Amino acid sequence: MTSTDSAQQPAARDPWDLPDVSDLVVGVLGGTGDQGRGLAYRLARAGQKVIIGSRAAERARTAAGELGHGVEGAENAECARRSDVVIVAVPWDGHAKTLESLRDELTGKLVVDCVNPLGFDKKGAYALKPDEGSAAEQAAALLPESRVAAAFHHLSAVLLQDPEIGEIDTDVMVLGEERADVEIVQALAGRIAGMRGVFAGRLRNAHQVESLVANLISVNRRYKAHAGLRVTDV
Numbered sequence: 526m527t528s529t530d531s532a533q534q535p536a537a538r539d540p541w542d543l544p545d546v547s548d549l550v551v552g553v554l555g556g557t558g559d560q561g562r563g564l565a566y567r568l569a570r571a572g573q574k575v576i577i578g579s580r581a582a583e584r585a586r587t588a589a590g591e592l593g594h595g596v597e598g599a600e601n602a603e604c605a606r607r608s609d610v611v612i613v614a615v616p617w618d619g620h621a622k623t624l625e626s627l628r629d630e631l632t633g634k635l636v637v638d639c640v641n642p643l644g645f646d647k648k649g650a651y652a653l654k655p656d657e658g659s660a661a662e663q664a665a666a667l668l669p670e671s672r673v674a675a676a677f678h679h680l681s682a683v684l685l686q687d688p689e690i691g692e693i694d695t696d697v698m699v700l701g702e703e704r705a706d707v708e709i710v711q712a713l714a715g716r717i718a719g720m721r722g723v724f725a726g727r728l729r730n731a732h733q734v735e736s737l738v739a740n741l742i743s744v745n746r747r748y749k750a751h752a753g754l755r756v757t758d759v
């Protein structure tokens with residue numbers, strides 16, 4: 526490359542140069558459940574301001590009080606309104622209805638979907654295939670005025686909620702359309718001790734990431750484990 530070429534080429538960006546997200550307020554819809562509580566606990570323990578949401582404000586306030594670390598509780602709509610980043614941690618059954626009902630409150634927000642559409646039968650867990658392709662793509666279709674990303678699918682809520690565990694040994698695959706949004710979510714994941722957020726593609730590839738949880742459930746059952754994932758060589 527000549528010196529003229531290098532003057533014209535922007536320097537390659539360091540993919541680990543992530544933004545400071547410490548001032549962002551994180552909301553968790555369905556934050557009274559295992560996954561929501563676990564994420565809220567870990568993020569708040571790392572110093573993030575967190576508001577957990579519920580269909581019933583009182584349930585959210587009770588759960589928030591149990592979590593400590595300054596976590597607040599509110600009805601889902603208020604949680605969405607007051608947050609910069611909103612994690613969706615409701616069951617797949619309630620996903621579409623919850624997001625449709627919060628479209629106004631979620632306008633302009635960074636919405637992070639961690640929902641795994643799964644079915645269970647006597648052979649174990651299996652992946653469902655949403656009409657839109659994935660839960661994350663359903664969120665993007667229902668929330669055209671929001672910025673939708675997907676992450677936190679492969680975490681064990683048991684480990685997240687255990688105060689005796691200092692570090693969670695896992696990577697978090699982060700998917701999204703806008704690099705700036707993906708990097709915010711990577712940075713949030715990176716605030717939790719032991720975790721890294723790793724970019725894993727656009728939302729059209731969310732189905733595989735959501736589905737992989739069915740495999741992890743099989744691993745957990747066979748080995749009596751709370752398995753996590755590491756992406757090597759990055």
Ligand SMILES: NC(=O)c1ccc[n+]([C@@H]2O[C@H](COP(=O)([O-])OP(=O)(O)OC[C@H]3O[C@@H](n4cnc5c(N)ncnc54)[C@H](OP(=O)(O)O)[C@@H]3O)[C@@H](O)[C@H]2O)c1
Binds near residue numbers: 560613620678
């Ligand atoms: N558990 C895990 O280890 C794990 C790991 C990764 C990802 N996830 C994903 O995270 C999501 C939540 O998992 P979870 O185990 O925490 O589920 P959960 O406990 O069954 O549900 C979470 C919360 O969602 C609310 N909720 C229940 N039914 C609802 C409905 N029909 N519409 C709206 N809200 C409803 C409830 O809160 P209120 O009654 O207070 O509103 C509940 O506490 C799931 O989509 C799952 O795939 C879970």
